[in-house]
Amino acid sequence: MTIPINPLLCMVRRFESQAHLSVDDGGALLALPFTKQALGEGSYIVREGQAPTHCCVLLSGFAYRQKTHSNGGRQILSIHIPGDILDLQNLFLDVSDHNVQTMTRSEVAFIPRPYLVDLFHGRSAIGKAILLSLLVEASISREWLLNVGRRDARGRVAHLLCEFASRINVPGEPVGSSCRLPMTQQQIGDAVGLTPVHVNRTLRSLETEGLLHRSNHSIGFPDWSGLLNAAGFSSLYLHADQQA
Amino acid sequence: MTIPINPLLCMVRRFESQAHLSVDDGGALLALPFTKQALGEGSYIVREGQAPTHCCVLLSGFAYRQKTHSNGGRQILSIHIPGDILDLQNLFLDVSDHNVQTMTRSEVAFIPRPYLVDLFHGRSAIGKAILLSLLVEASISREWLLNVGRRDARGRVAHLLCEFASRINVPGEPVGSSCRLPMTQQQIGDAVGLTPVHVNRTLRSLETEGLLHRSNHSIGFPDWSGLLNAAGFSSLYLHADQQA
């Protein structure tokens, strides 16, 4: 007889990596009621203008925040990987100001918002953990603003790839070998403020320079430090070495 | 004999407008120890890479967050008006990932971080208020990303002006008459990802269109709805009508 693993464990691990949680705190998080759901590519999790009722944890797959402009342009605001809690952003806001959408097929756990709000108020260590993960998200958002506002196409694309590879990096494996890239060039463009055509040109140019290598939906990094250099990337803003 | 007004009152008012605080909560905030300081234009309040020890409240004047890129470009990340708490962003982070600087001469109250951290943990209503103001900042940050990534020069500048006028608007007075604009064109450019030269051209063009009017350091809005339109501005993201 096998013990089923609680899907929320990935959320607890994420929190523990940033803030110290007691055994009780961890237990309270694992005891949260949730409904698990499988979503197809491009499904909306939250829509702009809606009142959010749930917070959800991304169990597998990738997702992104997104906002569209009346002229038709779409801006991707952040990218999320398994273990991320989507919609902490809306924990106390009455109305969502942006959309959250899956990038690939995903599994998601929906937690009714009141339960998480109760934990925020009742257990200050969890409150701190929630706030901390919001602070890290805000920091990444600031770096994206710098990216779009002050780097040229080459730097923008390189920076996005550096960040993505750094974030999904598993601790044992060296950063910079290769990773799966679930984004289309259209989506990369929407994230860094370029047209898909120019993203294509930029990627090809980076590839002929020997800074990266593409194959089906993966991306390899033959010259990781060269790419870091091209991106002007410094991982400080990810606050990954924040002590717990 | 006059009763001196506590400078922290503006912070408490700000919190109260977003989240419900009890009389005790308000008292605890007003009882925070602080040192008041007058700062000249361009003074650094927090520097990138530093460990923040204080949180500070902007009592008068204007300030901004900023990040510089190795190529020399500077990106302004947010603008702050009196009553804002700078450096809630660093409440739980070991190292700051950006600079905070005054835009004009300012008065600032420095609160040692541990005291605010204690209130966050001890009084959950204050914790909620802190989190809420971070959520609103994050929302503004998202809108800025959309602004820089997906609007043209005209829209970007117009949008910045709309946001600024909306935020400093005092409840009684109608938005859109006129307001003081403490930014140089250089700073406007750093905020929206343009060169100062092009900001100048854009402002002049908006002025000849009759969408705004400039005089010394003030800006008037003869056609407020026209400017809103040019900016594609919707105030939803400011979450100003968030119920307390």
Added chain:
DNA sequence: CGTTATCTTGACCGTCGTCAAACAGGGTGG
């Protein structure tokens, strides 16, 4: 195996950046 989304490439064009110089304003000191 056909249909659709995504990628790729080329030619052309426009928005915005760059460089440089003149102009206005506000403070300081003689």
Added chain:
DNA sequence: CCACCCTGTTTGACGACGGTCAAGATAACG
């Protein structure tokens, strides 16, 4: 009160980065 400087604004000429449009190649998927 005026010369002076410094910062910020204004304007023009020119060039480049990236957008637009369009067509063909490739890959994904039912």
